[in-house]
Amino acid sequence: MAKIRTPIPGATAANILFRSDRTCCICRERGIPTQIHHIDEDPSNNDPNNLALLCLHCHEETQISGGFGRKLDALQVVQFRNDWFERVQKRRDTADEIAAAKGAVPANKPSTKSVRRAELPNPQKLKNYILTLPAIRLDAYGRAQSLWDKGGTSTQRQGCYDVVDILEQILITLASWYPLHHFDGLAPEEYFNAMTASRFAWHHARMEPNGYGSAGTMARLFVADAVMNDLEKMVEKMVEPLSMHLEDFDDFQWMKAWKVNSDSSANEVVEFKDYPKRILGRWLGPRKYVIFFADGRWGVQRNEDDSIEIGERRWRIEGDKLFLTFPRGTGLSTSESTITSFTAKQFVTEDHSTKYEWAP
Ligand SMILES: [Zn+2]
Incomplete structure (x- = not known):
């Protein structure tokens, strides 16, 4: 039948x-x-x-x-399903736990259905929560950092997912200061959960114009990183109008605190003269790893565990300029680009502001 x-x-x-x-x-x-x-x-x-x-x-x-x-x-x-339900719930609880540990009062549940109202409920509570957000963010990054340091793209991706969950919880909590069902008529957790999923889907789709899987496993890490950045931006965009209703709120100072680099050693600025020394090792550039060797050779690695392609590739640094020789067509080509910033964990070159993240 x-x-x-x-x-x-x-x-x-x-x-x-x-x-x-x-x-x-x-x-x-x-x-x-x-x-x-x-x-x-x-x-x-x-x-x-x-x-x-x-x-x-x-x-x-x-x-x-x-x-x-x-x-x-x-x-x-x-x-699998029960274990997953449990993990998702646990991750969602983490954001509230961190907020509580930092002394911020947890979410304020809206009690009114009215669309327009005279003033924000509990502005003092909101101010305290917003001022605690930079610490919550740093805590989230601190937890993820240990996964990022471990290496392995799937572990690193998990680190990003954890941060994404915490940012999503922050958005949901901020939404509780808006009228009930203010966002598209939905409960905040419904709205922001669907929104986050849609960001993942969009980044994943846009990064693989040749079809799913065509960009390799690295692409998924870039997707997770991109969603993390989107959500951070959204937190800023929600704090903006909310904080206008708060007394004595210094939005400039807040933004400075919110954007502070999560790893203090990463702020260390590398001097010109140390560039040739500090560039040695593995970096994660756009879509692939690049590895610089002391003997002037450099190589690329398409995925975490792939072998390193070196061939005729050579590098040298003069002042703040990076010269890369690489195979092109049947011959070799050399590119020249200025390094615009160089810290312990990242350097950026001027062409399209290409970022290289330290990936030992
Ligand atoms: Zn599956």
Whole structure:
């Protein structure tokens, strides 16, 4: 007998999406298309316990039969899903915990439905929260830093995801000072969760004009980093109008504190004369790693574990200029660019402000 598909009620679907952070509960890759899967294969059984959010690839794995049954069986999907729900919830709690640890009062729940009102509720509470945000951000980066230092693109990506979650929680908390359902008629957590997911999807799509997967695993790290930057910008953009309603709020000082570099040693400025010494080692440039060797050779690495391509590549530094010789067509070409900034963790060259991040 054919199984009858009954549409999943909207509220049930919304709940699964939100609890899963709109992310496949198996591979947990953000920014790829997902669908709600019926764990028992019965499309009419819309009991929330029978539903899990999977990407198309992981969904296929539930369909493939191997030696002793399904590659990914129902029990495994349930375990993955429950574990994922728990992790998502824990990450969401982290932002509030950090805020509390820094002495900021947690979210203010709006009690009024009115669209227009005379003044902001609890401005003092808001001021305290906004002033605490730079410390919350630094704390978030500090936690992520240990993952970034460990290396491995998937670990580093996880570090970015953790920061993204905390920034998302900050946006949700700031939204609680707006009227109820102010953003597109939705609850703030619904609104910002969908918005973040859509940023992931957009960055992922735009970075791979040749189709998903064509830019390699590095692309996913760039996607996570780009979303992190978007959300930081959004926090600034929400603080802007809110803080106009606060007394004695110095927006210039706040912005300075908010944007402070998360790793103090990274602020160390490298002097010209030290450039040739300090450039040695591995850096993460646009879409690939570059490695500078003391003997004047340099190489590229397309992915974390790929071998280093060197060939005829040579580098030298004169003053603040970086000269790179590399194969082009059948011959060699040499580019010249000025290094516009050089700190312990990053240097930037003038052509398109190309950034190189220290990636030992
Ligand atoms: Zn997946």
